[in-house]
Amino acid sequence: MVFGVRIRRESEAAEQAVEEHVRNIAAFPLAIPLMAGPGAITATVLLAGHAHGNWLLIGSLLVMVLLVAECCVAAFFFAERISVLLGMTGNIVLSRLLGVLLAALAVQYVVDGVRAVLSG
Numbered sequence: 001m002v003f004g005v006r007i008r009r010e011s012e013a014a015e016q017a018v019e020e021h022v023r024n025i026a027a028f029p030l031a032i033p034l035m036a037g038p039g040a041i042t043a044t045v046l047l048a049g050h051a052h053g054n055w056l057l058i059g060s061l062l063v064m065v066l067l068v069a070e071c072c073v074a075a076f077f078f079a080e081r082i083s084v085l086l087g088m089t090g091n092i093v094l095s096r097l098l099g100v101l102l103a104a105l106a107v108q109y110v111v112d113g114v115r116a117v118l119s120g
Helices: 005-019 031-036 038-050 055-077 079-119
Strands: none
Touching: 031 038, 038 055, 055 079
């Protein structure tokens, strides 16, 4: 994502699929595992565990989960308009910026895991 190699590969694959007149292009639901995958489930369970039965905290966690779900639905609904608004350059910049953010989060998770193992 950071170096733009993936974008080139995806555009070449899309052009090839259009040229071959493929009727049923497979959809890869990448957003769903990122939104409701192991990381999101683990974070929700950990936050609920830290609530220690406090219904106010559990209720606020549920409200936040619903708010995030609504934001995701809105982003999906307006995705094409946002893409047109950003343009090709904006999409590439955003993709690379999010790639750097993803790499930083991955490194932080590894560092936190190593610290937990070494201290515990």
